[in-house]
Amino acid sequence: MTLTLADVRGAHARIKDYIHRTPVMTSRTLNEKAGAQLFFKCENLQKVGAFKARGATNAVLSLSDEEAKPGVVTHSSGNHAAALARAAKLRNIPAYIVMPSNSPQAKQASVRRYGAEIIFCEPTQAARESTAQSVIERTGAAFIHPYNNLRVMAGQGTAALELLEEIPDLDDILCPVGGGGLLSGVSVAAHGINPNIRVFGVEPQGADDAARSLATGKIQPSTSPATIADGLRTALGEHTFAEIQRHVAGIVTVSEDEIIHSMRLMWEVLKIIVEPSGAVPYAALVDGQLNLAGRRVGIVISGGNLDLDTLPWMKS
C-alpha cells in the first residue's frame, strides 16, 4: 500500500469545503537572513490551529456510511484529537478521544468544544492502546490513527498541493517530522507534481528518531524525547516511514536554542503565533545547517497551539 498523488488530490476534493485554504506568507527580512526565497504555508491558521484538520477530515469523510455510523476513536492529547472531534461533528457521528488523565485542561476543553467524549487512561502508551481497544469493542467505532493511516497521510499532503498551486516553482520544501504524517503526505504530493523538488524533514536533536530511522533503514523508537516541540516526540509508523524512505531528501536536526530563537523570530517578523513544533523547519535555516542559498523554499508551519501563560524565551 503506497500513497500516491492521486490519493492526495482525492483528499483535497473531499475536504476543501471544510478546511481553510491557508495563506502563504513571505518576508523580505527572513529572505535576506536566509539568502533564499521563503514561502511559509501557514497551517497555524488552519481550522483547530494545525494541519491535523486536513488528515482527520479526510479520514472521517472517507468512511462509508456504515463504517461511520458507530463513530470514530483515537488516542491523542494533541491537535489530532481536536481535529478528529471536529471532523466527526461535521459528519454528525460520535467521536471518542482516549486521553491520559494528566492532559492539560485546555486540551480537554478544545476536544469537548466539538462534542467529543473523552475517555481517560493512565499516561502510558500501553494504557492508551488498550483503552482505545476497549472503546472499539464497546462501540464499534473506527480507529483513526494520528499519522500511520493512509487517509490521514493523504489529507496532510493537501497542504503541499495548495502550496505548489500558489508557488509552482519551488526547489525545496521543509517540513517538521514527528510521526511522519505531514512529511509523508507532503513528500508524496510534491514528488508527484515535480520529481525534482527536494523535501527535507526537520526534527529536534532531542527527538531525532526519524534521522536515526532513515540512517539505519529501520524504524527507531522515540525513547525519552527531550524537546520543547511537543508535536514531534513520537516515532514514525510503518506507512509513514515507507513513504519517507521513498521520497525524502534527508532529515535535518535542530537544537532547542535554534527552535526557540526561530519561533520568536517568526512571531516578531511574520506576526503570527507559531508553536514550537511549527518553528522547527525554519530553524534548519537560521544557523545554516541547511544551506539553500539562492533557492525557492517552501516551509510548512504546522501549528499554532500553545499555552500563552508563559513563553519559552522567558525565564521562569
Add this chain to the structure above:
Amino acid sequence: MTLTLADVRGAHARIKDYIHRTPVMTSRTLNEKAGAQLFFKCENLQKVGAFKARGATNAVLSLSDEEAKPGVVTHSSGNHAAALARAAKLRNIPAYIVMPSNSPQAKQASVRRYGAEIIFCEPTQAARESTAQSVIERTGAAFIHPYNNLRVMAGQGTAALELLEEIPDLDDILCPVGGGGLLSGVSVAAHGINPNIRVFGVEPQGADDAARSLATGKIQPSTSPATIADGLRTALGEHTFAEIQRHVAGIVTVSEDEIIHSMRLMWEVLKIIVEPSGAVPYAALVDGQLNLAGRRVGIVISGGNLDLDTLPWMKS
C-alpha cells in the same frame, strides 16, 4: 480641504504595488461570542507591521520630484517612523526621524534598518517639534505628519477600500482611534462607498480624548493618557477631527482589562500577533459595550508590533 473617496482610490492606485494586500480573517469562535459576523482586516500583517505603511507610502509617493529630493522628516517613535523610513527608501530619498532620546532600541533599529537618519531630542512635544523644524531648515526635507495630513489619511483609508472590495456588505466598521488618521481615512472611504455603513472609533478609557472631542465639538488634548495601547495616546488633529465629525457614528471606550483580554483572545483564536492598540476595536464587543448582534462587522487590526519579552497578561 476635505478628504474624498476619490483621494483614497487615488492613494490605493499609487501604493498598491508597495504594500501588502492584507488578509481578512474570520473565526467561528469569535463570531459565536459576539453573536455577529466579524471580518478582521489584518494590518498587523502589513509591511512594517502596521497600517502606517499605507499613509506614509502615499505621502512620499505623492511628492513631486522636486519636493521629494531633499527627503522627508517626521517626529515619531512608533510605527509611522518605520513606515516613513521605508517609504523614503522605496523612493531613494533621505528620511530624517526625530525621536526622543529615551526611545527603545528596538524602535531605533527598525528605523535604521531602512537607512533613515535618527535625530535625538528631549522627550517632550516641544522638543520634538523644534527639532523637526531645525531639520527642515537645515535640509529642506518635507514634513510628513503621522496623521494630520490629508495624503496620510487617504493612504490609511485604503485599508477600508480593500476590506469592502472583499466583503462588500458590511453593516459596521470598528477602528481604533489615536490621532485619527486611520479612523478618518476609513470612515471617508466607507461612507463614500456606502453611506449606510456605520463607522465607530474605539479608544481606551484612559485616553478618551476623541470621545470628549466629539462630545464637546472641540479637539481635546490627550493629557496624561494612561493606557497600555501605546499607539492611541495622541490627540486628534484638525484634519482628522473634521472628517471624524462628518463621518463617524460614535466613539466607544474600553477598559484596560478589556483590551488585554481581547488581545489574548485574538492571539489564541486567530493565531496572530496583535499589539494592544490593535486589540482595542474588538474589545468594544467583548463585554457588549457595543451591541452589534446579527450584523456584519469589519474590524481593523491596526498593528502587531510589541515587545515579546513580557506580555500584558503576565504578572511581572
